Amino acid sequence: MKKSRLTAVLAALVLLAAGCGNGAAKEIDPKALADSLVSGIAYDDELQLLEEDAVAVYLDMEEGVTASMYMGSGSTAEEVAVFDAPDEETAKKQKEHVQTYLEDQAESFRDYIPEETKRVESAVLEQKGKYVVLCVSGDSDKAKEIIEEAFK
Numbered sequence: 001m002k003k004s005r006l007t008a009v010l011a012a013l014v015l016l017a018a019g020c021g022n023g024a025a026k027e028i029d030p031k032a033l034a035d036s037l038v039s040g041i042a043y044d045d046e047l048q049l050l051e052e053d054a055v056a057v058y059l060d061m062e063e064g065v066t067a068s069m070y071m072g073s074g075s076t077a078e079e080v081a082v083f084d085a086p087d088e089e090t091a092k093k094q095k096e097h098v099q100t101y102l103e104d105q106a107e108s109f110r111d112y113i114p115e116e117t118k119r120v121e122s123a124v125l126e127q128k129g130k131y132v133v134l135c136v137s138g139d140s141d142k143a144k145e146i147i148e149e150a151f152k
Contacts, residue, residue, distance in 0.1 A: 026128075026129075026151050026152070028131060028150050028151065030066070030067070030068045030082040030083070030084045030131065031068040031082070032150075033068075033082045033131075033133065033146075033147070033150045034049075034068040034069070034070060034080050034081065034082045035068075036146050036150065037070075037080045037082075037133075037135050037137075037143060037146055037147075038070050038080050040142065040146050041135070041137045041138075041139050041142050041143060041146070042138070042139070043072070043076070043078045043137060043138075044076050044078065044138070045072030045073055045075060045076040045078045046072065046073070047070035047071060047072050047078060047079065047080060048070060048071060048072075049068070049069070049070050050069045050070070050071055052066060052067060052068075055067045055069045055081070058071075058101065059097055059098060059100075059101040060097040060100075060101075061083075061094070061097070062085060062090050062093050062094045062097070063090075064085065064086040064090060065083050065084065065085045065086070065090060065091075065094050066083070066084045067081055067082065067083045067084070068081065068082050069081040069082075075113070076113075076116055076119070077105055077109050077113075077116040077117075077119045077120045077136050078119065078136050078137055078138075079134070079135075079136045080134065080135050080136075080137075081098070081132075081133070081134040082131060082132070082133050082134075083098070083131065083132040083133075083134075084130065084131055085130045085131070085132070086130065087130055088127075088129055088130050090130070091127050091129070091130045091131060091132050092127060094132050095125065095127045095132045098125055098132060098134050099125060102120055102123055102125065102134075102136075105120045105136075106120040106121055119136050119137065119138060120136055122140050123135065123136040123140070124136075124137075124140050124143040124144055124147065126144075126147055128147070128151050133147050135147070
């Protein structure tokens, strides 16, 4: 009797562990998430998809990181970017580069178009496993909602 209870408990633990996964974030399509952020939020500017190699012109990229990035004309601070790193540690470093980029953007817009500084300061910047997501828009709550939905 004790043996069957132990077997049942061990089987339950195995099922529970399998259901939890290995703690890694869900795999997503970075371009699809970027597209969802662009189409799911109203922007004042028209955002255009950058060629992947052009992203490195705007911010530092860790080795092995790819990106889908949309930028506006420069008359607003609006932009969307999703970075796909080889691992979580690289993603953490990429997030630091993006944070530095945002700080530079805030400083630049403070002198150029001061009202855009608020958008930059309320930007959504999140790391989900090996992904880093940036959304500079007028609707940070909607951006967070779209990001959370993508990682469910």
